[in-house]
């Protein structure tokens with residue numbers, strides 16, 4: 056058993072390899088995770104399960120969906136239409152690629168490849184003060200498709216087993232991405248109707264085919280520390296994010312200052328509202344704070360899709376100054392560079408007088 060862990064560790068980024076191995080702790084020990092970020096009040100996980108609403112994508116009820124986005128900012132999606140075999144394929148190729156030695160992953164996913172490899176922090180959207188215990192593959196949907204055309208034109212030969220593996224992964228991710236685009240669009244349309252968004256504005260509020268996919272592996276943690284986080288607490292900058300976590304679980308959301316576990320349920324997806332949708336909805340929808348707990352028994356894998364507005368489309372709502380996603384991202388990056396943290400929507404919020412009404416100097 057221990058030799059298996061050792062061989063897996065060669066594939067882990069060096070800071071995630073424990074020098075001392077121990078038997079996995081009992082599952083109960085995974086329930087007491089505390090946010091490591093000392094700048095925020097610590098919230099305890101009490102082993103509470105989030106009783107998330109279910110939305111049936113075949114017959115979505117706009118009211119139920121709207122309520123879920125208001126109350127929770129996150130829900131489960133059933134009848135989403137993704138063939139389970141496709142998800143299995145993505146997982147299986149990703150698992151094989153993650154299992155390659157760390158150095159091989161770094162050279163296989165080069166800067167020119169349509170899929171990037173990262174570890175420690177998925178990108179600048181997250182706090183850079185804490186090293187996240189995660190590694191992943193990142194793929195922009197348009198880049199995945201372009202690569203296919205390029206390869207058809209060039210009739211590239213894949214003689215290396217690792218390149219073959221890479222190409223199979225890319226193909227399955229591209230197919231998975233097409234499902235995500237369609238699902239993202241369907242959910243967005245129902246929600247936009249429920250919120251009665253202006254049709255002209257709505258046109259620039261979702262650029263689903265410009266979204267990206269991330270496949271994450273959260274290396275299991277066999278060390279002595281009890282409170283280890285795979286990805287620290289954050290809100291997504293997206294319009295919406297669609298997550299597919301494996302049976303290991305570990306996703307947690309913050310509600311009423313308590314962390315709730317979001318359990319794995321087979322054949323369901325988890326959709327969470329991002330910052331852009333919160334602004335578009337004028338705070339009717341909630342960009343939910345969430346994080347991922349590291350597991351002490353096994354690696355965790357998730358496949359996540361993030362959909363964004365058109366970069367230059369102006370987001371208009373009375374609670375916020377008009378802004379574009381491009382401006383939002385630039386501000387997020389500037390804040391992270393300066394402080395290590397994302398400030399997010401508060402940077403664009405209109406100032407209020409006495410807690411109600413807009414300061415006329417701040418409202419347009």
Ligand SMILES: O=C(O)CCC(=O)C(=O)O
Pocket residue numbers: 177269271286291298299300306345346347357359
């Ligand atoms: O891995 C997951 O389930 C969630 C990842 C996540 O929250 C993110 O990438 O923003």
Ligand SMILES: [Fe+2]
Pocket residue numbers: 289290291296345
């Ligand atoms: Fe997230």
